[in-house]
Amino acid sequence: MDNKVIIGGGQGFWGDSNDAAIHMVHTAPLDYMACDYLAELTLSIMARQKIKNPAAGYARDFLGLYKECGEEAFKKHIGILTNAGGMNIEGCVDGIRQIAEDKGMTGLKIGYVTGDDLTADIPRLLAEGVDFKNIDDVGDFNEIKDKIFNANVYFGHEPTLACLEQGANVVITGRSTDSALFLAPCMHKMGWAPDDWNNLARGIMAGHLLECGGQGAGGNYDYGWRDVPRMDELGFPIAEITPDTFEITKAPDCGGIICEQSCKEQFLYEVHDPANYITPDVVVDISNATLTQNGENRVRVGNVRGKARPDTLKLSIGYHAGYKVAGMLSFAWPDAYEKAHYAAEIIMKKMKRKGLQYEDIRIDYIGLNSLHLDVAEIDPKEVKDLNEVVLRIAIRTKTKEECAKIVPEFAPLQLNGPPGASFFGGRARIQEVIGLWPTLIPRDALHLKSNILEIK
Numbered sequence: 110m111d112n113k114v115i116i117g118g119g120q121g122f123w124g125d126s127n128d129a130a131i132h133m134v135h136t137a138p139l140d141y142m143a144c145d146y147l148a149e150l151t152l153s154i155m156a157r158q159k160i161k162n163p164a165a166g167y168a169r170d171f172l173g174l175y176k177e178c179g180e181e182a183f184k185k186h187i188g189i190l191t192n193a194g195g196m197n198i199e200g201c202v203d204g205i206r207q208i209a210e211d212k213g214m215t216g217l218k219i220g221y222v223t224g225d226d227l228t229a230d231i232p233r234l235l236a237e238g239v240d241f242k243n244i245d246d247v248g249d250f251n252e253i254k255d256k257i258f259n260a261n262v263y264f265g266h267e268p269t270l271a272c273l274e275q276g277a278n279v280v281i282t283g284r285s286t287d288s289a290l291f292l293a294p295c296m297h298k299m300g301w302a303p304d305d306w307n308n309l310a311r312g313i314m315a316g317h318l319l320e321c322g323g324q325g326a327g328g329n330y331d332y333g334w335r336d337v338p339r340m341d342e343l344g345f346p347i348a349e350i351t352p353d354t355f356e357i358t359k360a361p362d363c364g365g366i367i368c369e370q371s372c373k374e375q376f377l378y379e380v381h382d383p384a385n386y387i388t389p390d391v392v393v394d395i396s397n398a399t400l401t402q403n404g405e406n407r408v409r410v411g412n413v414r415g416k417a418r419p420d421t422l423k424l425s426i427g428y429h430a431g432y433k434v435a436g437m438l439s440f441a442w443p444d445a446y447e448k449a450h451y452a453a454e455i456i457m458k459k460m461k462r463k464g465l466q467y468e469d470i471r472i473d474y475i476g477l478n479s480l481h482l483d484v485a486e487i488d489p490k491e492v493k494d495l496n497e498v499v500l501r502i503a504i505r506t507k508t509k510e511e512c513a514k515i516v517p518e519f520a521p522l523q524l525n526g527p528p529g530a531s532f533f534g535g536r537a538r539i540q541e542v543i544g545l546w547p548t549l550i551p552r553d554a555l556h557l558k559s560n561i562l563e564i565k
Contacts, residue, residue, distance in 0.1 A: 121322025153427025220272025291316030310415030339364025430544030
């Protein structure tokens, strides 16, 4: 058992920049770096990729990151943990194996966790009485059970910790919770017991403050974004934890900011009830937590408390929910909005004559109400003087054929509608819609396996 653990947050999402993670390995005294690649619907996207190409289905970005800094991390004894395995954990493991063998990283141990995909187990679980009730209390599961792409459980620290205890230098998982990727190395390094709820809560909140990468160090910073230095070289946050302290900082010689306000924004991110933040590992209470500046780019976190973990686990089910398509036309001053509004009327009159059947529709004007939607303030004088507006019409339908009805109607309005229309980006592309069905299952319905592959 050690008296300090230092963990960096290396990625905030699938598609994030590798720069900060590489810089962190180069310059910071890390014990571990954890990289989060998954969001609610990411696994469904990966499942569709794997159907088309059995070698796909994971975050290949992680291979690029590991090529850049994996050998250095191995030499410095920096453990790397990630949920980049997605829907093809073995494929991701094989990619890391190839990199390690090419670089002569003999002795590297790759840990990986399998078993979180329960898609094939749904009929059995239904027969055992699991009702898959939607957490949001909407819909009928029977209507989507034959349209499922994937069903993945959000699991906690246990199998990742088991890999670390077997000496893993890299751990690759599927749908581990983001924060559990950080909690497991804390438990391994600090010797925390699985029912030490207060310490587990500290580890979870360390992960929570790091899991979004740059967002925890001045990126997407609402309070003072103008004050963030060197955002073009944005560093990602690092947690330093001892038995008595818990602090957030960042690597040296990089941009970004670690201050009370930046940490507060990330601290409350996605927390619905500060007194009962539910995770698979522990129910966290931050209702009386403190965040205190403790030096430049260093914030101390205190009074985080924990309660016993829940008996159930979240299962995220992705399913086919129809098709969608969006088309756009841009209009310039004068009377940009009036022209765009009239173009929308023309298209919708045509769709009515064609008998378009849609499940949902959005008609928005980018630059005016596409983000604030129906609560956008539309002042007639300001609308009259707009320099430009982009009309966007998006529909969701049950069939691809219905979506196709609207696709050819945008480009002709360059010559067949109000003046000044510009069509760009080519014809709109019809896309399959993935629906999300969140539910809870008994903890004992999940059987995870921890594996080790050593490079010889």
